[in-house]
Amino acid sequence: MEEEALDMGEITISDWYGHADKMAEIRFRTIARRLPSLVRQAMGVAWRASPRDTLCAVILNLLGGVFTAFGLLATTGVLTALFTAGPTLGRVQTALPSLALVAAAAAMRATLQAGAGWAQSRLNPQISRLSEEELYRQTSEVPLVAFDDPDFHDALERATSRGMYVASTVVTSAIDVLTAAIGLIAVAGVLGVLHPGLLPLLLLAVLPDAWAAVRAARMRYTTEYALIPVHRRKWIIGKLLAERSSAAEVRAFTMRGFLLRMYDAVAVAEQDVRLALARRQTITRLIGEAIGGLGAALVYIALGLLLAVAAIPLAIAGTAVLAIKSAQTSLANLMYATNRLYEEGLYFTDFTRFLDFCADRHHPPSTLPATAALTGFRRIAAENVTFSYPGSDAPALRGVCLEIKRGEVIAFVGENGSGKTTLAKILAGLYEPDSGTVFWDDVDLADVHPDAVRLRTAIIAQDHTRWPLTARYNITMGTDKGEPALHAAAAIAGADDVIAGLPHGYRTLLDRRFKDGCELSGGQWQRIAVARGFHRDADLLICDEPTAALDARAEHAAFEGLRAHADGRTVVLITHRLASVRYADRIYVLDHGKIVEQGTHEALIAADGLYRDLYTLQAAAYR
Numbered sequence: 001m002e003e004e005a006l007d008m009g010e011i012t013i014s015d016w017y018g019h020a021d022k023m024a025e026i027r028f029r030t031i032a033r034r035l036p037s038l039v040r041q042a043m044g045v046a047w048r049a050s051p052r053d054t055l056c057a058v059i060l061n062l063l064g065g066v067f068t069a070f071g072l073l074a075t076t077g078v079l080t081a082l083f084t085a086g087p088t089l090g091r092v093q094t095a096l097p098s099l100a101l102v103a104a105a106a107a108m109r110a111t112l113q114a115g116a117g118w119a120q121s122r123l124n125p126q127i128s129r130l131s132e133e134e135l136y137r138q139t140s141e142v143p144l145v146a147f148d149d150p151d152f153h154d155a156l157e158r159a160t161s162r163g164m165y166v167a168s169t170v171v172t173s174a175i176d177v178l179t180a181a182i183g184l185i186a187v188a189g190v191l192g193v194l195h196p197g198l199l200p201l202l203l204l205a206v207l208p209d210a211w212a213a214v215r216a217a218r219m220r221y222t223t224e225y226a227l228i229p230v231h232r233r234k235w236i237i238g239k240l241l242a243e244r245s246s247a248a249e250v251r252a253f254t255m256r257g258f259l260l261r262m263y264d265a266v267a268v269a270e271q272d273v274r275l276a277l278a279r280r281q282t283i284t285r286l287i288g289e290a291i292g293g294l295g296a297a298l299v300y301i302a303l304g305l306l307l308a309v310a311a312i313p314l315a316i317a318g319t320a321v322l323a324i325k326s327a328q329t330s331l332a333n334l335m336y337a338t339n340r341l342y343e344e345g346l347y348f349t350d351f352t353r354f355l356d357f358c359a360d361r362h363h364p365p366s367t368l369p370a371t372a373a374l375t376g377f378r379r380i381a382a383e384n385v386t387f388s389y390p391g392s393d394a395p396a397l398r399g400v401c402l403e404i405k406r407g408e409v410i411a412f413v414g415e416n417g418s419g420k421t422t423l424a425k426i427l428a429g430l431y432e433p434d435s436g437t438v439f440w441d442d443v444d445l446a447d448v449h450p451d452a453v454r455l456r457t458a459i460i461a462q463d464h465t466r467w468p469l470t471a472r473y474n475i476t477m478g479t480d481k482g483e484p485a486l487h488a489a490a491a492i493a494g495a496d497d498v499i500a501g502l503p504h505g506y507r508t509l510l511d512r513r514f515k516d517g518c519e520l521s522g523g524q525w526q527r528i529a530v531a532r533g534f535h536r537d538a539d540l541l542i543c544d545e546p547t548a549a550l551d552a553r554a555e556h557a558a559f560e561g562l563r564a565h566a567d568g569r570t571v572v573l574i575t576h577r578l579a580s581v582r583y584a585d586r587i588y589v590l591d592h593g594k595i596v597e598q599g600t601h602e603a604l605i606a607a608d609g610l611y612r613d614l615y616t617l618q619a620a621a622y623r
C-alpha cells in the first residue's frame with residue numbers, strides 16, 4: 001500500500017522543494033543579509049494597506065523600547081536605595097520615588113505595547129484584503145494565452161497556495177523583528193550607561209541562546225522539507241475523498257477502501273516524521289538549555305568577580321541581571337521573528353514576482369481608447385495568421401487567410417484538433433496571432449485594447465463555464481439589458497423551458513453545493529450557454545459546437561433560433577454536424593491548422609475534397 005501511496009508521481013512538488021532547500025541550507029549570515037530588504041518590502045506593503053496603523057505599530061513599539069530602558073534605569077535607583085546602610089523603613093522610603101518610576105515605566109510600556117499590538121492586528125486583515133484583491137485583479141486581466149503556459153501556472157500555484165496568505169504574516173514578523181531589535185538595543189544602551197564592562201557580559205549571555213535558536217530553526221525547516229511532499233499527497237487524496245466532482249466515481253468504482261488505505265499510508269508517514277521531529281526538538285531544546293545555562297553561569301561568575309574587585313556596585317549588578325534577562329527574551333523573540341520573516345519572505349517573494357509576471361504580460365496600452373476604438377465592422381479579414389500555444393512545437397494555425405462580411409453566416413469545419421476553436425478565439429481577440437494580422441475594417445486588432453473587440457463579440461463556447469450563479473446571471477453575466485432582452489434570449493435558445501422548471505425560476509442558484517441550489521443536465525446547461533451568447537447581442541457571434549449536447553429537437557430549435565437571431569448579425573459557426581452548415585454563406589475547411597478548402601456547401605461537395613469526404617461519411621450513418 002505504501003508503494004501505491006508513494007507512486008503518485010503526477011504531483012508536482014518541485015517548487016516546495018525549492019524553498020525547503022533554501023531553508024535547509026540557510027546560514028545566519030544569509031538571513032542577516034536579506035533581512036533589511038525584507039523588512040523594507042514588508043513595511044511597503046503595510047504602508048499601502050494603512051499608513052496610520054503602520055506608523056502606530058512602529059512608533060508605539062519604539063516608545064515601548066524607550067520605556068523598557070527607562071524602567072531598567074529606574075530599577076538601579078530602587079536597588080541603590082535598598083542596598084544602602086540604615087533602617088529598613090528608611091531605605092524603603094528612599095526607594096519609593098524610584099519604585100514609582102519603575103511602576104510608571106512598566107504601566108507605560110504595557111499600554112504602548114497593547115496599542116502597538118492593536119495596530120498590528122488591525123493591519124493584518126487590511127493587508128490580506130489588499131493582496132487578495134491585487135492577485136485576482138491581475139489574474140483576470142492577464143492575456144488568456146498565459147493560462148496555456150505551464151510557467152504561468154507554476155507561478156500562480158506558488159502565489160495562491162501560500163504567497164498570497166503570508167503577506168500579512170510577513171508584516172507581523174517584520175514588526176516583531178523591529179520590536180525585538182529595539183528591545184535589545186534598549187538593554188544594550190542601559191548596560192553601556194551603567195558600566196561599559198557589562199556589554200561583553202550581554203554577549204556572553206545571549207550568544208549561546210542565539211546559537212541554539214538558529215540550530216533549532218534550521219532543524220525544524222529541514223524536517224518540514226521532508227514533510228511537504230507527504231503533506232501534499234495527503235491533501236490531494238483527501239480532496240478525492242471529499243470533493244463533489246469525484247464523489248460519483250469514488251462510489252461507482254467502489255474506490256473508498258482503496259483511497260482510505262492510500263490516505264492512511266501517507267498520514268502514517270507524516271505522523272512518523274512529526275514524532276521524530278518532536279524527539280529531535282526535545283533533544284535540541286535540552287542542549288540549548290544546557291548551553292544557555294552555562295552562559296548564564298559564566299555571566300553570574302563574571303558579575304561576582306566584578307563585584308568582588310569592586311568594579312561595579314551591588315545595585316548596578318542587580319540591574320544588570322534584570323537587563324540581561326530582558327535581553328534574552330528580546331533575543332529569543334528576534335531569532336524567532338527573523339526566521340519566520342526569512343521563510344515567509346521566500347513565499348512572499350513568489351507572490352510579488354507573480355504580480356510582476358502578470359504586469360509584464362499585460363497588453364501594451366492601446367493608442368486608441370478601449371471602448372471607442374471599434375464601432376462594429378463591415379468586414380473582418382485575417383491575413384496570414386499563424387499561432388502556436390506556449391510550449392507547443394507544432395503551430396495550431398499556419399498562414400490562415402479569410403474574410404467575413406457583416407451579416408454573413410460563416411462555418412468552420414474540420415477534424416478534431418484542426419484549429420477551428422483557436423481561429424475563432426483569435427478573431428474574438430482572445431489570443432494574439434504570433435504573426436499575421438486580423439483587421440476589423442481598417443483597424444489592426446493588435447492596435448486596440450482587447451476589451452474593445454470582446455465588447456463587440458459573443459462566444460458560445462464549447463467548454464462553457466457552468467457559473468455557480470443564479471439562472472438570471474448565467475444569462476445576463478451581470479449586465480442589465482432589461483427583462484424583455486433576457487426572456488427573448490432564453491426563448492431563442494430554448495432555455496425558457498429549462499428555467500420554467502426550476503423551483504425559483506430565474507432566481508434559482510445553479511449550484512448544487514448550496515442549499516436550494518439546482519443542478520442542470522449537460523444539454524440544459526448548453527441551452528443556458530446559448531441564451532448567454534444571444535443575450536450579449538454582439539456584432540460578431542461565435543458559436544463553437546453550440547448544440548453538441550442538445551437532443552435532436554433542441555438542436556433543431558437552436559439552429560432555427562440562430563438563423564432568426566442572426567438577422568443582420570455576423571455568425572461564425574463551428575460544428576461537426578455538417579447538416580447544420582449547409583446553409584452557411586461560406587464554409588472554411590481546416591486541416592492541421594490550415595484552410596484547405598472554402599466555398600458554399602454545393603461548391604465544396606462538387607470539389608470532391610475533405611469536406612465531401614466528411615459529409616458523405618456522416619450522411620452514410622443516417623442512411
Ligand SMILES: Nc1ncnc2c1ncn2[C@@H]1O[C@H](COP(=O)(O)OP(=O)(O)OP(=O)(O)O)[C@@H](O)[C@H]1O
Pocket residue numbers: 148389390392396414415416417418419420421422423462
Ligand atoms: N490550450 C492549449 N494549449 C496547447 N495546445 C492546445 C490548446 N488548445 C488546443 N491546442 C492544440 O491546438 C490544436 C488546435 O486545437 P483546436 O482546439 O483549435 O482544434 P479544434 O479544431 O477546435 O478541435 P475540436 O474539433 O476537437 O474542438 C490541437 O492540436 C490542440 O492539441
